[in-house]
Amino acid sequence: MIDQIKAVTLMVLSALSGFFMPISDLVVAILILLGVNFLSGWIEDSIHADGWKWKKAFKAFTECFFLCGIGAFVFAMGHFMHKADAAVQCLTAIYFAAIWFYCINILNNWKKILVEGTTIHRFVSFLHFVVSMKFVEKIPYLSEFINKEEEGNEGDKE
Numbered sequence: 001m002i003d004q005i006k007a008v009t010l011m012v013l014s015a016l017s018g019f020f021m022p023i024s025d026l027v028v029a030i031l032i033l034l035g036v037n038f039l040s041g042w043i044e045d046s047i048h049a050d051g052w053k054w055k056k057a058f059k060a061f062t063e064c065f066f067l068c069g070i071g072a073f074v075f076a077m078g079h080f081m082h083k084a085d086a087a088v089q090c091l092t093a094i095y096f097a098a099i100w101f102y103c104i105n106i107l108n109n110w111k112k113i114l115v116e117g118t119t120i121h122r123f124v125s126f127l128h129f130v131v132s133m134k135f136v137e138k139i140p141y142l143s144e145f146i147n148k149e150e151e152g153n154e155g156d157k158e
Contacts, residue, residue, distance in 0.1 A: 034064045037102045040109040
């Protein structure tokens with residue numbers, strides 16, 4: 001009985017991995033990004049004596065599950081609508097936006113980790129500037145979103 005359950009489980013996992021093969025590189029890239037984000041946040045917390053927090057770790061794993069779920073959902077919907085290529089293109093744009101947000105967070109953590117005034121700190125600060133101000137122009141609708149979000153925050157202050 002256990003051998004049959006193992007065999008069925010392996011068949012289901014093989015079928016799913018074959019189905020999601022076209023987006024496997026995108027999902028691996030997001031998993032790497034989320035891993036670096038998790039590690040940089042953990043190191044930054046450790047340096048500033050905050051230490052390990054289960055709540056932050058659970059949040060990181062939840063975000064990972066959520067982003068992989070979005071990928072699976074978008075690709076599956078595109079596949080069943082016979083638009084798999086369009087789904088991959090859409091997912092690429094979604095993941096580029098996620099990459100932008102997480103890169104900003106990673107660079108912020110690095111800036112807090114590094115000693116101010118050092119060459120590497122200046123380099124990371126430059127990267128933060130480029131990614132946060134210039135790279136945003138390359139992602140469709142992201143600069144419009146940022147401007148709208150900033151206008152909303154200004155209205156809250158009044």
